[in-house]
Amino acid sequence: MDAFGGQVREPDQPLAALDWSRVNPATGPLYIEEAEPGDMLTVEILNIDIALQGVMAAIPGAGLFGDRVSVAEVKLVPLRDGFAHFSEHFHVPLKPMIGVIGVAPAGEGEGCGVPGALLTIGDLHAVMGDGEVMVTGVECSGEVTVRVDVVKGVSIANPRHADAERFYTIASHEDLDVAVRMAANDMLDIVMDKLKLSLNEAGMLLSVLGHAEICQVVDPKVTARFSMPKHFSPRS
Numbered sequence: 001m002d003a004f005g006g007q008v009r010e011p012d013q014p015l016a017a018l019d020w021s022r023v024n025p026a027t028g029p030l031y032i033e034e035a036e037p038g039d040m041l042t043v044e045i046l047n048i049d050i051a052l053q054g055v056m057a058a059i060p061g062a063g064l065f066g067d068r069v070s071v072a073e074v075k076l077v078p079l080r081d082g083f084a085h086f087s088e089h090f091h092v093p094l095k096p097m098i099g100v101i102g103v104a105p106a107g108e109g110e111g112c113g114v115p116g117a118l119l120t121i122g123d124l125h126a127v128m129g130d131g132e133v134m135v136t137g138v139e140c141s142g143e144v145t146v147r148v149d150v151v152k153g154v155s156i157a158n159p160r161h162a163d164a165e166r167f168y169t170i171a172s173h174e175d176l177d178v179a180v181r182m183a184a185n186d187m188l189d190i191v192m193d194k195l196k197l198s199l200n201e202a203g204m205l206l207s208v209l210g211h212a213e214i215c216q217v218v219d220p221k222v223t224a225r226f227s228m229p230k231h232f233s234p235r236s
Contacts, residue, residue, distance in 0.1 A: 001025050003099075003123055003139040008055045008074050015059060015072040026100050026122030032148055035117040040151040041103060043119070047145040048096040054079050054126045054138035063135035063218050077138050079126050084138045092127055098144060099123030099137075101159075119148065132216040158186055166211075167230050172221040179224040180212050187226045 002008075005022035035041060054077040060069045077084050083091040100123040106113025121144060128137025161168040169190070171182030187210065191202040209232060215223035 001027075001122075002051075002055060002141045003136065004055060004057075006141065008057075008076070011074060011076050013074055015057065015074065024100075024123060026102070026120040028120030028122075029104060029116075029118035030120070030148075031116035032119055032150060033116075034152075035150045036115055036152075037106065037113045038153065038155050039117075040154040040156055041117050041119065042149045042151060043101055043121075044147040044149075045098065045144065046147055048098065048124070048142060049144075050079060050094070050096050050124060050126050050140045050142035052079055053077065054084060054140035056134070056136050056138055059135055064131070064133040066135070077126070079138070079140065084126050092138075095127045096142070097125050097128060099125055099128070117150075121146070131214050132218050135218045158182065160186075161225070162230060165230060166227040168225045168227045170215065170223060170225045172219075172223045174221055176214070176217065176222045176224060179222055180226070183224045183226040184210070184212060187228060191228065 003024050004018065005025050007013075007018050007022065032041065056075045056077060058065075058069050058071075058073045060066060060072060062069075075086075077086060079085070079094065082094055084094055085091050098121060100121065102120050104114045104118035124140050124142045124144070125137035126140045158172075159170040161170060169183045169186035171179045171186065173179040173182060184206065188199070188202050188206060191197060191205060192199060195202070195205075197205065206226075206228065209228055211227045213225050213227060215225055
């Protein structure tokens with residue numbers, strides 16, 4: 001189910017008619033055997049199958065341009081042949097991603113803290129740019145296949161992510177500057193520990209190899225990430 005709960009079916013459908021309590025659903029919760037408070041959950045994304053149509057929206061007051069949007073609008077986007085067909089002339093290559101992978105906190109603002117973790121997954125996008133500046137990417141429904149493992153006795157304050165080339169630390173806060181600092185400091189601690197470097201040396205390494213990046217700036221808490229190359233190691 002897409003971020004609008006499957007409610008947008010026509011291009012001229014008024015957003016005011018949506019049931020906003022159904023917006024941004026997630027599948028779950030999934031009880032993960034052996035997961036306990038204080039453990040870390042790893043979620044490996046094996047496959048993402050998306051639907052044949054996505055939806056985008058412009059909403060007054062929402063996103064970076066909300067103060068300039070005077071009329072709400074939805075756009076239905078066909079998804080086929082490896083592209084999001086934004087218009088007759090603009091076809092954007094598909095790059096499916098999952099916007100929400102989460103576990104149940106023990107309380108407000110806390111990390112994983114309940115037996116079974118209660119994993120949820122949702123907010124699929126056929127493609128989305130960094131920032132999600134217009135308040136949506138190409139929202140879509142679909143099916144995902146994941147492999148979940150429990151790492152006993154390892155607790156982290158904020159999410160981490162890895163792809164084929166880079167490793168990422170992720171943080172969210174009401175203030176983007178604070179979110180960037182949180183993500184960068186998490187990476188600094190990891191590099192200091194893994195490479196046995198001083199704070200100054202690790203910080204210098206982050207300054208030449210690391211990237212401070214924006215995930216999204218449209219939610220009450222904005223999200224930033226800091227990345228480093230996965231395969232960097234000191235020469236002997």
